[in-house]
Amino acid sequence: MAAKKLNIKDKYRLLTRDLDWDFSYEDRKDAFPYEEFEGLKITDWDKWEDPFRLTMDTYWKYQAEKEKKLYAIFDAFSQNDGHLNVSDPRYVNAIKLFLTGVSPLEYQAYQGFAHVGRQCGGVGARVACQMQALDELRHVQTQIHAMSHYNKFFDGLQEFSHQHDRVWYLSVPKSFFLDARSAGPFEFMVAIGFSFEYVLTNLLFVPFMSGAAHNGDMATVTFGFSAQSDEARHMTLGLEVIKFFLEQHEDNLPIVQKWIDKWFWRGTRLLSIVAMMMDYMLPNKVMSWKEAWEVYFEDAGGSLFKDLARYGIRMPKYSEVIEKEKEHVSHQAWWTFYTHGHATGFHTFIPSDEELDWLSEKYPDTFDKYYRPLWEMAKEKEAKGERFYTTGLPQLCQTCQIPMLFTEMDNPNQNSMRDTVYKGERYHFCSDGCCDIFEEEPEKYVQSWLPVHQIFQGNCGGPEMTDILSEYYKINVGADNMDMKGSPDEERWNKWKGTA
Amino acid sequence: MSYEVTVEPTGDIIEVEEGQTILDAALRQGVWIPFACGHGTCATCKVQVLEGEGDLGNASPFALMDVEREEGKVLACCCTPESDMVIEADIDVDDDFIGYPIQDFIGTVTEIKDLSPTIKGILFTLDKGIEFQAGQYINLNIPGVEGSRAFSIANKPSDSQILELHVRQVPNGAGTTYLHEQLQVGDTLDISGPYGQFFVRKSDEQGAIFIAGGSGLSSPQSMILDMLEEQDGRPITLFQGARNVSELYNKDIFEKLAQEFDNFTYIPALNAPEESDDWQGFTGFVHEAAIEHFDGRFEGNKAYLCGPPLMIDAAITALMQGRLFERDIHMERFVTAADGEKEQNKSALFKRI
Structure with a gap:
């Protein structure tokens, strides 16, 4: 028999494990200072099973090919005035929210994985994290490029990066990732690698990508396909992370369970933005948020938790509350944005009559009873020329930073409010889930940078609201904000289409 | 007319007949290539052609991307050679798999x-x-x-x-x-x-636990007889599950072996013994007998499970909660027409179980 060649597994091992080094004169603990920080016990990094075996040269080759195809389509989209093919100019507001709220998270994911990759004692995990970090960097770049075309024709996209760091509703996604990144490396991997990438990412991508497809946005659809070919790898990493931690030591079970409880709750709160995108911001609907939740969380997540039960992991805490929320969150979130539409970097609007009927059909148990009457009232006021904006600033939840306008799930007429006292100060929360998370790590969350508090403390300029919006947020007041009706976006669109 | 195909990294050589796929020939000649669907849609059997040429067959464009076609990748389950070939497969060589030809x-x-x-x-x-x-x-x-x-x-x-x-x-x-x-x-x-890939990993020195239900005693019987014949000295434990005494077959064989070999332990478990059985042994499901015997701790062993899907499922949970994981659990599921098509939503958490 001819001399044996290395198989793919061995090749990968040589490129990873054997690139590691022993610590002969330095203490290994000094090299990986955070490895024991969280109390998780790692007994043997060799038990790490590489979730994928992609060598760097193959990685560059695949990614280069993907980029070539992707940018060819961006060029074609741009040269053919692709923005004119979207279903309705209201659609672009979903893009604005995605660019300001979600794309910067890809950059945070890059930063997080780069950091965590450095902190893992095991070289297999280090390399996997490094590759994911590179993917995330590619995703943020390609997302910005995909959406840059719209910036030439629509308002509200020009200051996405600046706004991500300041604007009241963008502190929700931003603080979610900061929370994960300022945790220990293993909590970050459970938070982002497992809870977010594996279980919740479908709920983010499906509305965004299918939404783009249903609404004639070829650039975004193509970006989505290109990114999703990486997502399969991220998902397998998320799974390996959870298996590895649970198999390493039985003492890890309660720690991992606590992280799963925390990050599922944090994740579902974050997804309330996506919920309203699906139900309200996409002119051509894909499926309702409730339907998406049932398919991707209840069915797919349910089978995952059935398998995880073999390790002793149970369903995330408050999943019974989460189940009820699918009937309500999208409506409550969009109503909040509609009523605060003077302070948003995109346009809000009342659903068309057709859309209201669609919502009634998709939410037979809740929409007509609780939410349709609100929109009918808004319609009446608008018809009388009294489109209204709320004048107050909302109280924010100390943990998730979402305005406290969600209700009790068993009584949608009652706002949900929780509070707790820590070191003589009272802190407020939108839910038991967020209150629990605070009580577990109060020293972390007392430091939350809550945009409304910051405004009242005078840290955001002002004192007039318009000053804060235009100078501190860099919202182009009168163009970026307010209702879709009468906006410059709408006016330009009508001109392009010859309907003005 | 046939072609010679060399399978790297092992260097095994197989003869492939005109019109035969690489996968079919390999399996028949005892060369293991990972595969699943067998008809070109899942890409599990993707291999790299290093030399020679073959017809790609009905490989789905989603399973074998254009760029991969250009790189000379083929799906072994669809590819028929058109010359002598050298291919490279992603083979996790299980050192204990001998690969006798079919x-x-x-x-x-x-x-x-x-x-x-x-x-x-x-x-x-x-x-x-x-x-x-x-x-x-x-x-x-x-x-x-x-x-x-x-x-x-x-x-x-x-x-x-x-x-x-x-x-x-x-x-x-x-x-x-x-x-x-x-x-x-x-x-x-x-x-x-x-x-099949169900066999004793003899190079692994850990103890061997066999859990068998119904006619699933067949494989463990062969495996245990083989090990004892070879004077294998590791601790071997057989749990045999049945409804009642009349269904508990070949009990005499294993009781005799348990007396003869110090390292072999035999524990039958009946979940529904008849009154007339006068059963003195373990009453309950077979995985419960294993939990009791090992005090719920299975680390340091390899487990081999053989029987109906429900038994296997219960046994896997028991083993994992006793800290024995996928890499140390091997199984043969006896799926029959009676199990019906219970298409269950399966997560990707586990590869084999």
Whole structure:
């Protein structure tokens, strides 16, 4: 028999494990200072099973090919005035929210994985994290490029990066990732690698990508396909992370369970933005948020938790509350944005009559009873020329930073409010889930940078609201904000289409 | 006309007939290539062509991307060689897998005995000796039944001229009904084998736990007989599950072995013993017997599970909660027509279980 060649597994091992080094004169603990920080016990990094075996040269080759195809389509989209093919100019507001709220998270994911990759004692995990970090960097770049075309024709996209760091509703996604990144490396991997990438990412991508497809946005659809070919790898990493931690030591079970409880709750709160995108911001609907939740969380997540039960992991805490929320969150979130539409970097609007009927059909148990009457009232006021904006600033939840306008799930007429006292100060929360998370790590969350508090403390300029919006947020007041009706976006669109 | 295909990284050489796929030829000649769907859609059997050429066949464009086609990747389950070839497969070489070639045999029935009210033992002599690893199975062609049926080999490999199968009658199962009701001593049947990745990882020194349910005793019987014959000194424990005493077949064989070998322990478990059974042993499901015996801690062992899907499922949970994980759990699920098509939503958490 001819001399044996290395198989793919061995090749990968040589490129990873054997690139590691022993610590002969330095203490290994000094090299990986955070490895024991969280109390998780790692007994043997060799038990790490590489979730994928992609060598760097193959990685560059695949990614280069993907980029070539992707940018060819961006060029074609741009040269053919692709923005004119979207279903309705209201659609672009979903893009604005995605660019300001979600794309910067890809950059945070890059930063997080780069950091965590450095902190893992095991070289297999280090390399996997490094590759994911590179993917995330590619995703943020390609997302910005995909959406840059719209910036030439629509308002509200020009200051996405600046706004991500300041604007009241963008502190929700931003603080979610900061929370994960300022945790220990293993909590970050459970938070982002497992809870977010594996279980919740479908709920983010499906509305965004299918939404783009249903609404004639070829650039975004193509970006989505290109990114999703990486997502399969991220998902397998998320799974390996959870298996590895649970198999390493039985003492890890309660720690991992606590992280799963925390990050599922944090994740579902974050997804309330996506919920309203699906139900309200996409002119051509894909499926309702409730339907998406049932398919991707209840069915797919349910089978995952059935398998995880073999390790002793149970369903995330408050999943019974989460189940009820699918009937309500999208409506409550969009109503909040509609009523605060003077302070948003995109346009809000009342659903068309057709859309209201669609919502009634998709939410037979809740929409007509609780939410349709609100929109009918808004319609009446608008018809009388009294489109209204709320004048107050909302109280924010100390943990998730979402305005406290969600209700009790068993009584949608009652706002949900929780509070707790820590070191003589009272802190407020939108839910038991967020209150629990605070009580577990109060020293972390007392430091939350809550945009409304910051405004009242005078840290955001002002004192007039318009000053804060235009100078501190860099919202182009009168163009970026307010209702879709009468906006410059709408006016330009009508001109392009010859309907003005 | 046939072509020679060299499979790297092992360097195994296979002969592939005109029109035959690489995968079919490899499996028949004892060369393991990972595969799943067998018809070009899942990409599990993707291999790299290093030399030579082949027809890509019906490989789906989603399973084999254009760029991969340009790079010379093919799906082994669809690719038919058009010259001698050298391919490289992503083979996780399991050092314990011997890979005996799959061959066709003619078996003559020499004995049919009632092992229990629902299980028959069928003995064949073969037209030539069969080489197999204890735990593997054969495919049986049954007259009037379309396709073949898989049965685990119950005899030990050193008895290579015979084949012992344990056949439980499946309600409405055409194959097992024929074997139970029509098969006669002296009949001949076409057999091919050996197949399967269920065998003892002998290079691993940990203790061996066998959990068997119903006619799933067949593989563990072969594996245990083989190990004891080779004077394997590791602790070996067999848990055999059945409804009641009449279904608990071959009990005498294992009680005798337990007396003879210090390292072998036999624990039968009945989940529904009859009053007349006067059962003194463990009452409950077989995985519960394992939990009790090992005090819920299974670390330091390898487990081999063989039997109906529900038993396997319960056993996996018991083992994992006792900290034995996927890499140390090996299994053969006896899925029958009676199990129906319970298409369950499966997560990607586990590869094999």
